[in-house]
Ligand SMILES: Nc1nc2c(ncn2[C@@H]2O[C@H](COP(=O)(O)OP(=O)(O)OP(=O)(O)O)[C@@H](O)[C@H]2O)c(=O)[nH]1
C-alpha cells in the first residue's frame with residue numbers, strides 16, 4: 001500500500017471524527033485538535049460570550065488566543081506578513097467583545113482597548129482548527145489554547161483527518177436514491193441523490209432525457225443558491241442559470257445538471273447573508289468573503305467529478321463562464337470537450353456582482 005492510499009476503516013474513522021467535531025463546534029462545545037504530540041483545545045468564536053470564554057480559560061493553564069485566517073488578519077490590518085493563520089492575544093486578557101470584533105466583520109462591538117495586541121503566526125494545528133470551523137460553516141475564527149493532555153469528555157480530532165475530510169467525503173460518494181421528477185419544460189427528468197458513507201454533504205444530479213454516454217454530455221455544475229434558485233433573488237444570476245440550463249438541455253434533447261451542496265461558494269447560507277450585509281456596506285462579492293476570513297471561493301469540484309464518474313460520464317460539454325470549473329473537472333479526470341457560454345440578462349441588483357466576477361475572478365461573460 002502506498003503512503004497515499006487509505007483503508008476503508010481509516011477513511012470511515014476520519015470522516016466520523018470530523019463530523020462529530022463539526023457537530024460539537026456548532027453547538028458551542030470545545031474540541032481537541034491533535035497534531036503529532038501537540039494538542040490544542042479550541043472553541044469556535046461564533047457565539048462565545050463572557051461565560052463560555054471564562055469556562056474555556058479555566059479548562060487549562062495555557063495562554064488563550066483567538067486564531068484567525070490570514071485573510072481575516074489582513075482585513076483587520078493586523079497581518080504584517082503573508083502567513084495563512086494568525087494567533088491574536090492581548091496584553092490584558094481577552095474579553096468576549098474582543099473575540100467578536102476579531103472574528104466577525106458585521107459585529108458592532110468595539111473592544112475596550114485593542115492597541116496592545118500581540119500578533120503571531122499560527123501553526124498548522126491552528127490552521128486545521130480553522131478549517132474545521134469552515135467545514136462547520138461558522139465564521140473561521142476560534143479560541144485556542146495549547147494543552148498537554150487530553151481532557152476528559154472533549155472530542156479529539158486529528159489534523160490529518162480534518163485535512164483529508166473533503167477528499168475522503170467526495171471519494172465515498174454513492175448513489176443512494178433516484179426517482180422520476182417531471183419538470184416544467186423538461187418532463188423527461190430524473191433526480192439521482194448522492195451521499196458519502198458518513199452521511200455528510202449530499203449532492204444531486206438532474207438527468208434530462210437519456211444522455212448518450214458514448215458522446216460528450218451537455219453538463220452544468222450548479223452550486224446551491226437558496227436565495228437565487230428558490231426565492232428568485234435578483235442579487236445573483238443563479239435562478240436564471242438554473243432554469244436556463246434545464247431549458248437548454250431540454251432543447252438539446254438531453255443533459256445532466258449537478259446540483260452541488262456548496263451554498264455561497266462553499267461558505268454556507270448564513271455566511272452568505274453576512275457577505276451580503278458587507279456588500280451593502282460597500283465591499284464587492286470577493287472582498288466580502290475575505291472580510292469574513294474565508295477564501296474568495298471555497299468550492300471544490302472533486303464531488304462533481306466523482307458524481308459524473310458514478311453516472312458513467314467521461315466527456316462533457318460544460319455550461320459555465322467559470323474557467324476554474326473547466327480546469328477542475330479536467331484535473332479530476334473528466335474531459336471537457338467544449339465550454340458552453342451560460343450568460344443571462346443582468347439587472348440593476350446583480351450588475352456589480354457579475355462585473356466583479358468577470359474582472360476579479362476571470363469569469364468569461
Ligand atoms: N459568498 C458568496 N456567494 C455567493 C454570492 N452570490 C452568489 N453566491 C453563490 O455563488 C455560487 C454561484 O454558483 P455558480 O453559478 O454555480 O457558479 P459560478 O462560479 O458563478 O460559475 P458559472 O455560473 O458556472 O459561470 C452559489 O453557491 C451562490 O450561492 C456572494 O455574494 N457571496
Ligand SMILES: [Zn+2]
Nearest residue numbers: 225228236238
Ligand atoms: Zn445565487
